[in-house]
Amino acid sequence: xxxxxxxxxxxxxxxxxxxxxxxxxxxxxxxxxxxxxxxxxxxxxxxxxxxxxxxxxxxxxxxxxxxxxxxxxxxxxxxxxxxxxxxxxxxxxxxxxxxxxxxxxxxxxxxxxxxxxxxxxxxxxxxxxxxxxxxxxxxxxxxxxxxxxxxxxxxxxxxxxxxxxxxxxxxxxxxxxxxxxxxxxxxxxxxxxxxxxxxxxxxxxxxxxxxxxxxxxxxxxxxxxxxxxxxxxxxxxxxxxxxxxxxxxxxxxxxxxxxxxxxxxxxxxxxxxxxxxxxxxxxxxxxxxxxxxxxxxxxxxxxxxxxxxxxxxxxxxxxxxxxx
Amino acid sequence: xxxxxxxxxxxxxxxxxxxxxxxxxxxxxxxxxxxxxxxxxxxxxxxxxxxxxx
Numbered sequence: 001x002x003x004x005x006x007x008x009x010x011x012x013x014x015x016x017x018x019x020x021x022x023x024x025x026x027x028x029x030x031x032x033x034x035x036x037x038x039x040x041x042x043x044x045x046x047x048x049x050x051x052x053x054x055x056x057x058x059x060x061x062x063x064x065x066x067x068x069x070x071x072x073x074x075x076x077x078x079x080x081x082x083x084x085x086x087x088x089x090x091x092x093x094x095x096x097x098x099x100x101x102x103x104x105x106x107x108x109x110x111x112x113x114x115x116x117x118x119x120x121x122x123x124x125x126x127x128x129x130x131x132x133x134x135x136x137x138x139x140x141x142x143x144x145x146x147x148x149x150x151x152x153x154x155x156x157x158x159x160x161x162x163x164x165x166x167x168x169x170x171x172x173x174x175x176x177x178x179x180x181x182x183x184x185x186x187x188x189x190x191x192x193x194x195x196x197x198x199x200x201x202x203x204x205x206x207x208x209x210x211x212x213x214x215x216x217x218x219x220x221x222x223x224x225x226x227x228x229x230x231x232x233x234x235x236x237x238x239x240x241x242x243x244x245x246x247x248x249x250x251x252x253x254x255x256x257x258x259x260x261x262x263x264x265x266x267x268x269x270x271x272x273x274x275x276x277x278x279x280x281x282x283x284x285x286x287x288x289x290x291x292x293x294x295x296x297x298x299x300x301x302x303x304x305x306x307x308x309x310x311x312x313x314x315x316x317x318x319x320x321x322x323x324x
Numbered sequence: 325x326x327x328x329x330x331x332x333x334x335x336x337x338x339x340x341x342x343x344x345x346x347x348x349x350x351x352x353x354x355x356x357x358x359x360x361x362x363x364x365x366x367x368x369x370x371x372x373x374x375x376x377x378x
Contacts, residue, residue, distance in 0.1 A: 292357035
């Protein structure tokens with residue numbers, strides 16, 4: 001089977017936004033689709049391999065490569081062409097079958113630890129990412145190097161999704177320390193406005209007050225806000241991929257994570273203060289709904305600052321080849 | 325277009341609880357909260373995007 005894709009460097013001229021196109025290297029799209037199918041099959045055959053991160057990362061890379069469309073080439077390079085080898089596909093399939101068999105064989109021993117917030121559970125979670133490795137066999141190393149240079153931004157975006165998009169485990173693991181830090185900061189801030197606040201150090205720290213005691217549990221860690229931010233930032237990246245300055249988008253993503261965590265701290269502080277300033281009933285009744293409203297507001301404030309900054313200037317929206 | 329999108333989304337939210345006999349459980353409330361917040365954020369982003377395109 002032969003798949004080639006001479007990208008048309010003129011396709012991006014005079015266009016700010018491409019709604020995605022199959023002008024993207026078809027063999028790369030096929031590699032990513034095959035990877036997603038193989039990972040899903042692995043997880044179906046060996047449930048202990050289940051993790052949504054590799055699937056989301058592959059889907060992200062696929063969507064962004066598709067969204068980018070025909071890529072302007074790195075200066076001086078020949079068009080990306082590749083003959084898809086059935087032998088490589090066979091190696092890829094064999095590697096996935098072997099991986100599945102090993103995972104099924106180990107699943108009885110690993111099951112008690114898998115999914116737990118322990119070092120062993122974290123190791124098993126990291127081990128699940130091995131399902132991405134057989135994809136290397138699909139292309140020669142030289143081809144991967146060329147693709148890495150050309151599609152570095154899409155690769156980094158996929159890596160960010162793979163490692164940070166589902167922060168529940170990370171926050172759960174760090175909770176004994178992060179929970180204390182969060183409790184101390186909330187205590188310090190709320191004491192500035194409501195002097196009678198006390199602090200009880202515990203795995204789930206409690207802020208005591210005259211009218212309302214607030215216990216900060218894992219669900220208050222801000223992981224919900226991060227989840228919301230991840231989905232919305234993903235939407236921004238997908239729709240505006242060709243308009244974004246990639247380095248700024250990466251910095252903007254981590255700045256957004258920090259903004260949501262800071263927003264979560266202010267949210268809990270406001271609950272403690274308001275709860276001890278005559279609004280204990282309202283805080284008890286509506287704190288969950290108020291949290292979502294708060295996170296939406298934080299996101300919109302963040303976006304109003306970061307979005308114009310992350311966008312390319314008009315002069316930069318012409319293809320890279322012309323600007324070099 | 326945006327108005328129609330908002331109306332359809334609101335109808336979807338008003339039609340909650342159908343699968344649980346009128347009761348809403350904690351995880352459903354969290355799901356509704358995430359959905360509503362995501363909707364607000366997405367609409368805000370689309371408006372901001374339109375303004376930045378002009």
